[in-house]
Amino acid sequence: MEKNPIRKPPAGRGGIAPIASPGTRALGVYRALRKAIIEQALRPGMKLPEDTIGDRLGVSRTLVREALARLAIEGLVDLKPNRGATVAYPTLEEARDVFDVRRGLERLVAELLAGRITPAQASELEAHVRLEEAALERGGPEAIRLAGEFHIKLVEMTGNALLCRYVQELSSRCSLILAIYGRPHSSECAVSEHRELIEAFVKGDAKRAAELMDHHLQAVVSRALIAPRVEQDIRDLLAPYAASEGLIGQ
Numbered sequence: 001m002e003k004n005p006i007r008k009p010p011a012g013r014g015g016i017a018p019i020a021s022p023g024t025r026a027l028g029v030y031r032a033l034r035k036a037i038i039e040q041a042l043r044p045g046m047k048l049p050e051d052t053i054g055d056r057l058g059v060s061r062t063l064v065r066e067a068l069a070r071l072a073i074e075g076l077v078d079l080k081p082n083r084g085a086t087v088a089y090p091t092l093e094e095a096r097d098v099f100d101v102r103r104g105l106e107r108l109v110a111e112l113l114a115g116r117i118t119p120a121q122a123s124e125l126e127a128h129v130r131l132e133e134a135a136l137e138r139g140g141p142e143a144i145r146l147a148g149e150f151h152i153k154l155v156e157m158t159g160n161a162l163l164c165r166y167v168q169e170l171s172s173r174c175s176l177i178l179a180i181y182g183r184p185h186s187s188e189c190a191v192s193e194h195r196e197l198i199e200a201f202v203k204g205d206a207k208r209a210a211e212l213m214d215h216h217l218q219a220v221v222s223r224a225l226i227a228p229r230v231e232q233d234i235r236d237l238l239a240p241y242a243a244s245e246g247l248i249g250q
């Protein structure tokens with residue numbers, strides 16, 4: 001039972017697929033760099049020399065430059081005159097702004113999906129969550145990527161192209177932010193919260209779905225430790241220093 005493979009994202013799991021025409025080559029360069037940044041192989045602040053990248057990917061500097069320009073628009077790359085390109089390094093302030101906007105837009109995604117997803121879409125999401133669970137057990141960047149893809153699937157299911165574009169961009173920026181400010185190997189999302197979201201969509205409770213999404217993304221931020229706006233207790237801050245000096249207090 002072969003169905004039309006529409007909207008199937010390119011696989012490219014273990015590397016770059018063979019590329020043919022110049023158009024797809026340009027897209028391939030962009031995608032390879034984007035994936036390397038999101039999977040944190042290329043770290044924030046790292047230099048991105050056009051010639052070295054061009055050599056390694058077997059493409060011209062022009063194609064590399066085009067890809068870097070596109071990634072700069074998406075906030076993943078910094079382009080500075082005379083200093084070349086580097087992987088972007090958003091400030092904590094910018095990071096908070098990104099998460100605020102993302103929360104607003106994904107609340108909308110949740111409202112739009114509540115009561116409107118088909119049983120087939122619900123099973124697709126459930127299958128994805130099972131993949132996330134398996135990846136979490138193995139650890140590594142795959143779990144982070146899959147968690148991000150869950151949110152992309154959701155926005156794609158709204159069928160709103162503009163919303164897709166914005167959420168996709170914000171999600172990439174969030175991955176970069178988590179690479180900088182997140183705990184090492186912290187997975188972005190709790191799988192149990194993804195399950196609750198699917199449940200709310202199926203039940204058709206738009207208000208609950210929006211609240212769950214809001215809460216979920218706030219939790220992502222606090223898990224990633226980028227929202228320490230609450231004053232931290234000085235005793236907690238000093239604990240490791242006290243321990244390292246062999247001091248024991250209260």
Ligand SMILES: [Zn+2]
Binds near residue numbers: 147
């Ligand atoms: Zn999530």
